[in-house]
Amino acid sequence: MAKRLKSTPKADGYRMPAEFEEQEQVFMLWPERNDNWRNGAKPAQKAFGDVAMAISQFEPVTMLASPGQYKNVLKRLPPEIRVIEMTSNDAWVRDCGPTFIKNDEGDLRAVDWEFNAWGGLVDGLYFPWDQDEMVAQKLCEVENVDSYKTKGFVLEGGAFHVDGEGTVLTTEMCLLSKGRNPHMTKTEIEDMLKEYLNAEKVIWVKDGIDPDETNGHIDDVACFVRPGEVACIWTEDENNPFYKVAHETYEFLLRQTDAKGRRLKVHKLDLPKEAVKYTGEEDIDYVEGTIPREAGEVCIASYMNFLIVNGGVVIPQYGDVNDELAIKQVQEMFPEREVVGVFTREIVYGGGNIHCITQQMPKRG
């Protein structure tokens, strides 16, 4: 088996590359929970397939699928997608998967964060999460990548972004939440990020836009576009449910400097004009304790939840009047990349989007 290392990435000279650095492949997990994905997960499976195909225009995609769905996945996906058996509790490989790190020789390792379904027994989103907890290690075995397990330290990949040059972007709402590491101070948590992502500075955004689901993951709010530049959600509509967070975060980021001392350039990325809401047609299995999906309830729809890939950016589309604007704005941020939109309303109904359902593995060497 791949080694489980007792030291830390920083001690061993491994750092998390930024998403915009070169990648080897992208992992995804096939959705099938009927208590999360409406209508037997069939519409979500279609959307996940569309995302996989969009990414595979740029680089290889490996889809992880349960034994029960394996043949179905092979049949539904085009031949260029690799399909590997992997049992999970749901389909959020950004959060339960490994965070890959790299040293100056180009060797890969991974951080295997403790995963507790976004809050464990305090405010986690499902129980149990035992299979999700094993995804990172199983992937490391498949890819022969040694890993560091942060035993007792809970974190998800969607809770932070890095610029690859020493800066981490995260939110207080998530990392200081009661369901993750309540035994640790903010300083201790910051030290863990610095040690395991090999960073020098953590920029603490206050809030995310989904307090009830991921407790405010950064990947719906802001991200690095390149060193010294970030994107931030934006709206001028005071009635937009995310207006307050958008403005607070934008103003905050404008005042920040990164680990290299650069003042951040902040790009605005407009939110969808119309809030995406549950329609009342969500036919979802009942499970005690899961969050109900009431008609009219606002979903966490943000164009920010895109994935940067080799030569491209794959971004959510909602059938909203701002879809085109989002593509235009992202294209301006990444003039050297091709921006591809994928209609992912079904993924939002399940609680996330493109960034949440993908995990990039950097290029070795």
Add this chain to the structure above:
Amino acid sequence: MAKRLKSTPKADGYRMPAEFEEQEQVFMLWPERNDNWRNGAKPAQKAFGDVAMAISQFEPVTMLASPGQYKNVLKRLPPEIRVIEMTSNDAWVRDCGPTFIKNDEGDLRAVDWEFNAWGGLVDGLYFPWDQDEMVAQKLCEVENVDSYKTKGFVLEGGAFHVDGEGTVLTTEMCLLSKGRNPHMTKTEIEDMLKEYLNAEKVIWVKDGIDPDETNGHIDDVACFVRPGEVACIWTEDENNPFYKVAHETYEFLLRQTDAKGRRLKVHKLDLPKEAVKYTGEEDIDYVEGTIPREAGEVCIASYMNFLIVNGGVVIPQYGDVNDELAIKQVQEMFPEREVVGVFTREIVYGGGNIHCITQQMPKRG
């Protein structure tokens, strides 16, 4: 996903390397069926682990394990064994796994034979076998190996041996059995072997020693030691249950020439002196249709079911007076390799031995 090819290995210049050619790794499947492996499969798991460790002295081993057993396997095996999630119906990767083939450039592909649990609805050993049927393709996805599927042609890896130079060794008892390809003539079956293993000559041994289980797999009876040389089971005890097959096969092989026209040199490998029998202590779950395990019934114990690995040979030991003799005889056949015995009585109770529970992947390049 790895490609599914429509042509044939012979047409594309791929041949099955002999087991004594250089290998990259060996695959195994973790046992857990309580209706096959006695006492909750725990003694068998111990024995499989011992086999894995013996092989890993010589080359890497990947253990395939069900989601339910995954953590347990990681815990029970030493860190050098790679563990990958894979669901199966039982633990015979020689038979349900891929047969790897190689071209002159050193590229690997695989043959994915149709698998029906050694006889399907005619005289198969369990039902269903749907998960076993997927093992070959799943492994090809993990290892990024393109494959040929012999749709409608049933075969198992334990049913044949090759010398890597155009010769196949098999049995009529198995390949002409009613449960596999009754719609095909012997010539048609021979043509399939030649086409998919890329061979010129098939040597048809008449019988194997387990008509009721695998219908007489060759890998309990004879194998290639090197080009032009085979090993054959042997006993001078007329009361040995396998006496007749041993003598018939030995006499038959002495008269054979291989694809290159060489007359075969035949090495004798003695059988255990005392037949291995079920003890009556087999606490096995009842499942309708499976073969009962009666106290006193003879198990298929043969030293022939060894595995050749890089620089070594891993052979079964039974606690029999002939254990040492078998090691000595195999050492004489392979003077350049280290011969390692593993106590595998528990594996025999489940219906096979070291060769049946392993599948080698040749070295690329």
